[in-house]
Amino acid sequence: MEKTDVLIAGLGPVGAALGVYLARSGVKVTVVEKTDEVYPMPRAAHLDHETMRLLDLAGGAEAVAGNSQPLSSYEFRNAKGDLLLGFRPRAALADTGWPYTSMFHQPTLEIALREALSAEPSASVRLGVSLVGYTDGPDGVTAEIEGPDGKTQIAARYLVGCDGGQSTVRRLAGIGLDDMGFDEPWLVIDTLLKNGTTRLSTIGLQHCDPARPVTSMPMAPGRHRWEFMLLEGETPEEVMTDEAIDAMIAPFADPKSLSVERRAVYRFHAVFAERWRDGHVILAGDAAHQMPPFMGQGLCSGARDAANLGWKLAAVIKGEADQALLDSFQPEREPHVRDITEMAVSMGRIVCTQDEAEAAARDAGMMQKPEAERFDATPTLRGMASGVIEGGGAVAPSLVGKAGERPDRALGMSPFLVVAKRADAPADKGGMQIVALDEHEGEGVEPFFALMGDAPAMLVRPDRYVFGTGEPASLLTAWAAYLKTGRAGMQAAA
Ligand SMILES: Cc1cc2nc3c(=O)[nH]c(=O)nc-3n(C[C@H](O)[C@H](O)[C@H](O)COP(=O)(O)OP(=O)(O)OC[C@H]3O[C@@H](n4cnc5c(N)ncnc54)[C@H](O)[C@@H]3O)c2cc1C
Numbered sequence: 001m002e003k004t005d006v007l008i009a010g011l012g013p014v015g016a017a018l019g020v021y022l023a024r025s026g027v028k029v030t031v032v033e034k035t036d037e038v039y040p041m042p043r044a045a046h047l048d049h050e051t052m053r054l055l056d057l058a059g060g061a062e063a064v065a066g067n068s069q070p071l072s073s074y075e076f077r078n079a080k081g082d083l084l085l086g087f088r089p090r091a092a093l094a095d096t097g098w099p100y101t102s103m104f105h106q107p108t109l110e111i112a113l114r115e116a117l118s119a120e121p122s123a124s125v126r127l128g129v130s131l132v133g134y135t136d137g138p139d140g141v142t143a144e145i146e147g148p149d150g151k152t153q154i155a156a157r158y159l160v161g162c163d164g165g166q167s168t169v170r171r172l173a174g175i176g177l178d179d180m181g182f183d184e185p186w187l188v189i190d191t192l193l194k195n196g197t198t199r200l201s202t203i204g205l206q207h208c209d210p211a212r213p214v215t216s217m218p219m220a221p222g223r224h225r226w227e228f229m230l231l232e233g234e235t236p237e238e239v240m241t242d243e244a245i246d247a248m249i250a251p252f253a254d255p256k257s258l259s260v261e262r263r264a265v266y267r268f269h270a271v272f273a274e275r276w277r278d279g280h281v282i283l284a285g286d287a288a289h290q291m292p293p294f295m296g297q298g299l300c301s302g303a304r305d306a307a308n309l310g311w312k313l314a315a316v317i318k319g320e321a322d323q324a325l326l327d328s329f330q331p332e333r334e335p336h337v338r339d340i341t342e343m344a345v346s347m348g349r350i351v352c353t354q355d356e357a358e359a360a361a362r363d364a365g366m367m368q369k370p371e372a373e374r375f376d377a378t379p380t381l382r383g384m385a386s387g388v389i390e391g392g393g394a395v396a397p398s399l400v401g402k403a404g405e406r407p408d409r410a411l412g413m414s415p416f417l418v419v420a421k422r423a424d425a426p427a428d429k430g431g432m433q434i435v436a437l438d439e440h441e442g443e444g445v446e447p448f449f450a451l452m453g454d455a456p457a458m459l460v461r462p463d464r465y466v467f468g469t470g471e472p473a474s475l476l477t478a479w480a481a482y483l484k485t486g487r488a489g490m491q492a493a494a
Contacts (some may be wrong), residue, residue: 007156014285015162016113021310023120046296059116095397104372274428289421311462391469397447
């Protein structure tokens with residue numbers, strides 16, 4: 001029987017990024033994908049700076065950066081056009097070296113990730129092949145897959161279900177969904193702008209009109225996203241006709257100035273898999289959690305899963321960490337993604353109001369503040385609350401090389417120890433990479449010092465969260481303990 005270290009079911013963005021992380025760590029990875037082409041329906045339009053950095057480590061960000069644009073603001077306005085709530089991303093690059101917002105086209109990313117994965121010698125990709133069953137045993141999983149040549153089996157130490165919202169792996173594992181009770185039908189339309197127009201607006205708009213809530217969002221240059229909430233009694237068939245779409249777009253743009261590329265009706269919902277791991281079977285991305293798109297964070301959250309899980313699986317398979325480390329995946333990721341989902345749901349509740357009186361009360365409440373105070377910076381996502389020690393949890397900054405190169409890439413999906421001075425580096429590095437800030441003057445070292453305070457060193461996890469700050473030797477000791485137990489800091493002491 002064919003053998004692999006990790007079998008990934010599903011080659012969406014999360015499966016592809018995870019595949020690259022594993023393959024680049026020297027792990028043998030096999031990915032099965034039931035379709036032959038990347039998913040053609042309109043989906044993600046926004047990526048945040050942290051996600052761009054993680055996708056860059058998987059070979060996917062350059063293609064996006066070459067074909068994306070930032071948002072100047074994200075605004076929630078009522079039917080009359082009054083501002084209810086707004087976010088203005090900071091204009092400069094984030095400390096990760098990437099823009100706060102990148103409006104993009106999801107298939108561009110998926111194609112780039114697939115190319116990066118295909119270039120890895122230890123990765124094997126099977127398109128048109130579905131995972132249809134598995135049995136879990138003491139040493140791993142025996143998976144049943146089905147493709148054009150019929151059914152066959154693959155033995156893998158771990159199976160990761162990156163197979164999206166309808167996850168077969170989740171169903172086969174008997175894992176239920178915890179539903180946050182948000183379930184709204186929306187028509188999503190991707191349009192191509194005609195006559196060389198690159199954008200209709202730089203503003204992402206939530207038009208909070210109870211008569212028809214609408215989202216209008218720039219995507220990659222030359223593309224624009226529209227989303228229209230279905231009203232009580234409307235069916236997908238009736239809102240998806242050309243005539244219906246033109247009529248819905250008309251109040252916002254001339255329908256003749258664009259062509260509809262893709263249309264789909266989705267139910268926006270918020271659900272979490274009850275368990276993200278069952279023996280040698282793990283769920284990541286939409287298979288583990290789904291949120292409504294009002295924060296533009298579903299794919300971003302899946303990329304964080306891939307980064308969190310990728311280095312851990314590689315470390316366990318290579319014998320550098322105990323299997324217990326895998327127990328930290330859900331506790332580290334779930335609170336983060338729940339937090340974001342709650343924000344997305346509360347934004348969704350503002351937008352999805354279809355009752356006139358409720359909308360009027362909403363507007364009156366939100367407009368009590370002066371307009372300037374209704375604007376905020378891009379919402380700050382919380383850092384990592386477990387899997388870190390004192391001084392840890394923040395997203396680590398990134399150096400920017402003098403010629404604009406990205407030293408972050410060369411560090412790969414590995415931990416590294418940042419020291420203020422080369423002389424502070426410990427004699428016994430335990431195989432850890434060292435970044436000495438005194439050797440990188442003028443390359444954006446200030447954000448590192450801001451996080452380190454007076455500490456001589458900072459340890460950064462492979463997924464680019466700060467593990468902790470302190471003396472180099474004690475950081476290395478704490479890291480070794482975390483790899484053994486999957487517990488760190490207060491958590492380890494408890
Ligand atoms: C309208 C809309 C707007 C969105 N906007 C944003 C946004 O702006 N920003 C953002 O970050 N996110 C956004 N998202 C969410 C984002 O698109 C998803 O979170 C992301 O695509 C999930 O990636 P994934 O790899 O987990 O799953 P998917 O992309 O769904 O990939 C799963 C893959 O698994 C395959 N598969 C399924 N079953 C099997 C099987 N049994 N065997 C083998 N293969 C299988 C499928 O064919 C598919 O290719 C949006 C979503 C929607 C619907």
